């Protein structure tokens with residue numbers, strides 16, 4: 001874990017209201033794994049006060065990339081960062097996706113901005129058969145940047161399958177059953193819940209990246225609890241997660 | 252010129268007045284990745300209770316203008332795990348450890364103090380009679396000056412180590428209870444704990460944190476905290492550990508001028524986990540520039 005003042009290389013709008021920020025940060029670029037995140041102090045001032053957590057979207061040489069939308073004040077300021085500005089990064093944080101293991105088929109399931117960690121994961125899954133399922137409410141929410149072998153689902157039917165992404169996955173069950181599969185997922189909680197049910201029913205391994213409001217991002221504030229399958233115990237999203245085996249947590 | 256940064260709180264001598272506040276550094280493990288705890292004046296543990304506490308459901312925190320609300324609900328590992336798993340690490344990092352205790356009865360405060368008294372890693376106790384986020388005990392004790400007196404008296408009797416009573420700002424006159432702490436043999440008061448606050452989501456009309464209200468901390472509370480420190484300083488002769496919204500050395504100087512012997516930093520640790528060491532450097536420079544040879548001269552040096 002390091003704190004690094006990283007120069008911004010560029011910020012591009014790659015999709016309507018979706019930004020990709022590239023920052024030069026060799027120490028983090030060399031250490032970080034897919035699914036891990038960075039806690040970013042956006043300005044030097046006391047407003048916004050806290051750091052903001054972002055998944056690492058991609059790594060290329062000394063550069064790391066973040067994908068985000070304008071949600072509130074912090075992300076608005078972040079979207080305006082240009083060459084010559086800096087971002088203060090605390091990283092790498094959390095446990096990322098477990099890529100190693102005995103499986104042939106990697107399936108990525110993303111909802112909306114849940115796509116953020118997957119360009120980097122896709123790169124690191126070298127050698128596996130990859131299928132990507134991306135869902136959103138409308139065509140505009142579907143972000144395919146940096147991913148491959150994609151099927152899409154939209155609730156209004158404006159792009160791809162009409163319905164949600166887990167229904168689309170169900171339709172592909174016969175194909176999925178042919179290989180030993182591991183699912184990597186990130187997205188809104190209702191999607192993750194439906195996915196968890198599907199995976200448990202069909203005995204498919206599934207890792208999900210979860211979210212929670214955070215103050216520190218590295219385990220000192222106790223601000224980010226997630227309920228565990230064994231009752232009466234919380235884990236911390238920042239330190240024990242954000243990626244969990246779906247069987248271990250209550251989403 | 253070499254500057255003497257050391258301060259004394261009762262018979263507790265600190266190499267400098269920078270203390271890491273309870274609940275903002277866990278038990279030291281994680282923050283030691285970013286900062287050298289052996290150089291910090293002292294570290295206060297997360298509040299320990301007799302039994303482990305699960306804490307409140309999410310959402311536990313939310314940012315507010317220049318501050319944050321938290322309702323962690325005193326989530327902690329409990330006395331037994333603290334002794335077996337956390338103290339060994341704290342011993343190793345060679346830091347001055349102040350153990351913060353939270354309880355819902357006077358007997359529980361005493362039992363915890365006794366159980367920890369023999370551990371020489373723990374150099375002092377800070378008694379949290381002021382947590383706003385648990386239903387029983389905590390704040391209700393904190394609001395009752397008589398109860399604060401009784402707790403001080405009983406804990407005092409249970410240990411020879413310095414006893415610091417942590418005060419809530421959620422009372423009309425904080426100096427009254429500081430007087431009682433002094434009368435009953437407390438060595439110092441630390442002030443302030445967080446201020447009760449809330450925030451709503453305007454779309455759902457629901458509170459942003461599950462517990463409805465939480466404790467406000469960060470730069471937003473600094474002026475309130477300074478006024479409380481000043482109030483105690485002008486009315487009671489007892490060492491004060493100032494807390495509330497400190498982010499850099501200049502805030503720290505302000506707290507010392509207002510009457511603090513030492514001070515604690517909380518929320519800033521989440522943002523800059525090396526803030527403590529940076530503050531020490533800043534204090535040293537400030538003393539050199541203003542020809543102060545002993546930092547403790549600053550305490551209560553207000554010109555009013």
Ligand SMILES: Cc1cc2nc3c(=O)[nH]c(=O)nc-3n(C[C@H](O)[C@H](O)[C@H](O)COP(=O)(O)OP(=O)(O)OC[C@H]3O[C@@H](n4cnc5c(N)ncnc54)[C@H](O)[C@@H]3O)c2cc1C
Pocket residue numbers: 037048050052053054055056066067068069070071072073074075076113116117210211212213214215242312313314
């Ligand atoms: C592990 C992790 C990875 C993330 N990765 C990405 C990413 O790659 N791209 C992206 O666009 N967004 C990501 N997010 C969400 C991102 O952190 C928030 O969108 C961002 O904090 C919004 O900041 P703001 O100032 O614009 O919004 P504001 O609403 O002004 O402020 C955000 C505040 O809301 C609180 N908050 C409440 N609920 C949440 C929640 N579920 N998640 C985060 N903060 C919350 C935070 O404490 C924060 O202080 C991630 C969140 C987490 C926890």
Ligand SMILES: Cc1cc2nc3c(=O)[nH]c(=O)nc-3n(C[C@H](O)[C@H](O)[C@H](O)COP(=O)(O)O)c2cc1C
Pocket residue numbers: 221222223272273274275297298321323325351379382417443444445467468469470472494495496497515516517518519
């Ligand atoms: C997330 C969080 C958890 C806290 N937990 C405790 C606690 O367990 N016991 C305690 O006495 N104070 C606790 N506090 C209060 C701090 O120790 C401190 O009094 C307060 O945050 C004000 O200082 P600051 O503005 O520098 O943060 C907590 C504060 C925060 C922000």
Ligand code: FES
Pocket residue numbers: 213214215216217218219220221222223224236237238239
């Ligand atoms: S965000 Fe502080 S413990 Fe997880």
